[in-house]
Amino acid sequence: MLDFFTRFFKPERSGSLAKERLRLVLLSDHLSLAPDVVESLKRDLIEVISRYCEVDVANTDVSFEQQDSAVAMLANIPILGLRTGRPTPPSSAPPSTPPYEPPSGATPAHAAVAHDEPKIAADLATHAVAEIAAAAPVVAALEATVASPIESAKPKASRKRRRRRPNLTQQAPAT
């Protein structure tokens, strides 16, 4: 009975569900990134930034979205504070670990990526650090645009737009 009423007042619109599923699946198609790769990218990103700052891991958010004809990666990483002294050298990781390989055998994604350092993560980290140095503690906002393969023919500069400005008022944890 209740079911009837909910249906009556809120008709099922699976069309929009289809649209959203399609959007997400095409995003990973265009990036050639499987969902577990995105997850490990996020982990690596946090790991690199953690060498320099204390990161609020629980509230970290990495997402991808379509912006016009490009795909943008948005990383929202709250910084709790800067680490004092020299950053932990990356040598804590085994030297020259192989890049992340998609589902190859029994290795769980977590284990496989724990020490990897994909170049993209490293590059982004530099941006993050630049911003953090200017105004810590803040939310580091990273953004990278990736031209989707289909659109790559069109002249579209790898423009970097900064959508989320570091918000000083919102995130001001006690230091």
Added chain:
Amino acid sequence: MMQETTPLEGSAPIAASVPKPRGRAIVVTSGKGGVGKTTTTANLGTALARTGARVVLIDADVGLRNLDIVLGLENRVRNHLLDVLEEKATLEEALVVDKRVPSLQLLAAAQTREKDDVDTAQMKALVDRLRDRFDYVIIDCPAGIEAGFQNAVVGADEAIIVCTPEVSAVRDADRVVGLLGNEMKVQLIINRLRPALVKKGKMLSVEDVNAILRLPLLGVIADEPDVIISTNRGEPLANDDTSRAGASYRAIAGRIAGTDTSKPEIPQEPSFFEKLFGGRR
């Protein structure tokens, strides 16, 4: 019958001085199977030929021949695509003239062979050769993106993507568009739209699909029972002047030929009053 002039290997350019107008080679593809490529090919071929254009349809789905069935020509096929490519038969022996529209001809696929048996370079040469003799060479592409797809696409310089308003079909269409490359002129037909479901928000709309694919829209075909009936009978709807889907196919043919510059009509669910007071569906 026309004279056989160039051998199959002879894809050499025609004597350059007088450029003969060559036919257009259009591949009908989708990635996903079962979205209506073959039905679309048969109907567009019929609709174009009805305007007097010389049209040849190539069934490139080697091993799963179907275009002859949809056209109702299955009893007339004697030789097929691979016979021609392997020079076991001449083009004249293999081409089947349509029952209803004489300027429409079919080159059927081999049923007992495999897609890997087709030589890509030979396929391209064949399409090139047909373009000298027909105004339109329309190639019915098999589903998938493997060898069969490559062979179907190799000779074409235009592509028509057939897509249904489903997540899986749109995803596959998107992938195929990426594979076609930038040289190819690519246009879209949305097939099997159910306006009543779109109206209720239960189906992807034309706008939803093309927000993803972003292709020039040739037309939209509603999901109508008479499409199934026509394939049962082997009589393409483009020949049926009372059919709504047939009219859509003829309009698309007009847009392909460039004689119709109007925007494609999107099938709408009739309103309550229209239903009540009848009129045309």
